[in-house]
Amino acid sequence: SRGAGFCSLTMSGGVRHSVLETYFAPLGNRPNLAVRVNALVESVVMDATRAVGVRLAGGECIEARGVVLCAGALATPVLLRRSGIDRPGIGTGLQDHPSIAITLALQRRQHSAIRIGANVRMSSQKGNADIHVLSLNETDESGMFGALIAGVMRVHSRGEVKYDSITGTGIAMFNQLSDERDKEAMRDVVRFTYALASSQSVSSIAGSLLSDANGTSAQWIGDATDSEIDDWALRQVGAYSHAACSCAMGNSRDDMAVVNERAEVIDYQDLWLCDASILPTLPRANTHLPVVMVANRVSEMLLETLNESR
Ligand SMILES: Cc1cc2nc3c(=O)[nH]c(=O)nc-3n(C[C@H](O)[C@H](O)[C@H](O)COP(=O)(O)OP(=O)(O)OC[C@H]3O[C@@H](n4cnc5c(N)ncnc54)[C@H](O)[C@@H]3O)c2cc1C
Incomplete structure (x- = not known):
């Protein structure tokens, strides 16, 4: 197959639209949403195998009912390791388009x-x-x-x-x-x-x-x-800035899989991953839209999980 065309760009009214503008702006002010900017997460706080919050670089701990890590394919495996999460697949399988x-x-x-x-x-x-x-x-x-x-x-x-x-x-x-x-x-x-x-x-x-x-x-x-x-x-050769696949989704019985089909870190509780790291194989396309699709799907599944546990 062969084809050519202009690249499609995420734009609205002639201006490039970020994920922040597209997804956060329409939410407006909500009492159940707090966004902390410039808050560097050092690690996930674990109670045995259950995620119970995050620790910031300054030492502050934020308690949580669950943690969704989305630091990208390069940082997410580091955060998992630094938090003592132990699965052999963490960090392996990294890909980018040459x-x-x-x-x-x-x-x-x-x-x-x-x-x-x-x-x-x-x-x-x-x-x-x-x-x-x-x-x-x-x-x-x-x-x-x-x-x-x-x-x-x-x-x-x-x-x-x-x-x-x-x-x-x-x-x-x-x-x-x-x-x-x-x-x-x-x-x-x-x-x-x-x-x-x-x-x-x-x-x-x-x-x-x-x-x-x-x-x-x-x-x-x-x-x-x-x-x-x-x-x-x-x-x-250089990377395309499309790093992915460093914490692949897979079957829970596969040692090298890091998350299951619901994006939950296998063998741990209340800990999800939601970024390019969970793609098992790099798509044959630039990665922005595939990652947005991952985020849409994972957020739907999270909502189901939260509704079930109510
Ligand atoms: C320069 C550049 C240009 C690109 N252009 C295109 C393009 O034109 N089209 C396309 O399809 N794709 C493009 N991509 C790829 C696309 O942007 C990525 O594939 C996509 O953003 C990956 O999403 P992600 O959520 O996995 O990670 P990211 O978008 O990288 O999000 C991870 C976030 O986590 C934050 N973070 C990391 N560590 C911590 C920590 N310890 N504590 C708190 N926060 C942390 C980071 O600051 C970042 O905001 C480009 C990438 C780059 C770098």
Whole structure:
């Protein structure tokens, strides 16, 4: 499958809308809702296997009937470990979409209110709708550069968020392109992106194409071997800021699953996860909407649970 179009943006009235504006603003002032800003959670307070509150970095404890952790795929596993939650799957399975830029040095200064432009979605030789090219406007303040981002969207490589129990902190290792299937897909999308960047229409706005931040011409990609592309890709690959899958949802009998199908941390009580960490596999799409869907579904299930326990 192959297709192209403008990227859909979460906008209303020409202005980008955040989750905060979309979900919180309509709630207005409610006596049963308090939002604490700038409140860094240090750990979940546990009574044996039951979550009973959170401890803030300043030492303050907030008691609660239950805790829903949603600190994102990089911080949630660290918070769980720091709280003494012990499941082997915590932090494992981390994924992101590997991406590489071919930079367009533009002939004329460009200005665009929207950084993300169009998206081309297609299939690698062995995959199905598994790679894409994203166009970016204004990759720096000069307005003289843009980029075509080659992205692998069906990801097999997995890394981890490693926890250091001495410092109580975590380090994320994505291991991007460690799986041969991702490397192959990356070769295909790099070659396609280079062909697109060299096309007549793109050449009419881009004076030259660059393959790194040192200003190296990207011309070599035109007749590069597989191993030349692999070497370059391993040096240049970056994350897409779509970190996910570090506390995967799965069957309660699976040791590596962290939450069950109701997003409850397995073997613990009154503790739920609700963020990108619980996705078992990274979707073949940018992750904002999938995470919003997770939040909608988990909040419905929480409501059911609370109603049942009334
Ligand atoms: C720069 C950038 C651009 C992106 N652009 C797009 C895009 O265009 N389209 C798209 O689909 N996706 C995009 N994404 C990805 C998307 O934003 C994420 O996948 C999504 O926000 C993940 O949601 P989450 O709830 O898992 O985590 P987050 O949105 O990261 O939310 C976690 C929250 O927890 C807070 N937190 C962490 N630790 C603690 C703690 N100890 N105490 C208290 N609070 C804590 C964090 O500050 C954060 O507010 C982008 C991501 C980034 C970083």
